[in-house]
Amino acid sequence: MAIEMLYFAWVRERMGRAAETVTPPSTVATVAQLVDWLAARDADSGTALADRARLRAAVDQAFVAMDAPIAGAREVALFPPVTGG
Template sequence: MDVDILYFAWVRERIGLDREEVDPPAEVTDVAGLIAWLATRSPGHASALGDPTCLRAAIDQKFAGSDALITGAYEVALFPPVTGG
C-alpha cells in the first residue's frame, strides 16, 4: 500500500523532504504506527517524529487522531500543531 507522506514546517526542515512515497509494513495500520515506523527511516526522521505528541496529522486532507486508520489512504500529512492569531 503506497502512501504519499507530506511534511510541513519544522517537520519538513528536520527530515529534509517535503514529501515521500512509502510502503509501510502490513502491521502499520494507524497514524501512531505510521509515525513510529517513519521515525526509524533516518536520523532526520527520528528528530522530527520522535515525540508524536508534538505532531498533528491529516489523512486525505482531513484532520485525524493518532488512532485513525491509514488503510486505503492516499495521503498522510504530518505537521506541528496549528495556532491561530
C-alpha cells in the first residue's frame, strides 16, 4: 500500500524533503510503527524522527494519536506540536 508522506516545519527540514511516497511492509499497522520504519531506513531519517514525543500526526488530514491505525490511509503527515498565539 503506497502512502503519501508529508513533512512539515522542522520535520521537513531534518528529513530533507517535504513529501515522499512510501510503501511500508504489511507488518506496519500504526502511525508509531510507520515512524519507526521510516526512522530505520537511514541515518538522516533516524535523526529527524528520533524524538517521538515531539511529533504529531495526521492520517488523511485528521489529527490522530501515534497508535492510530494506517490501514487504508492515502496520506500521513508528520509535524511538530502546533501552538497558538
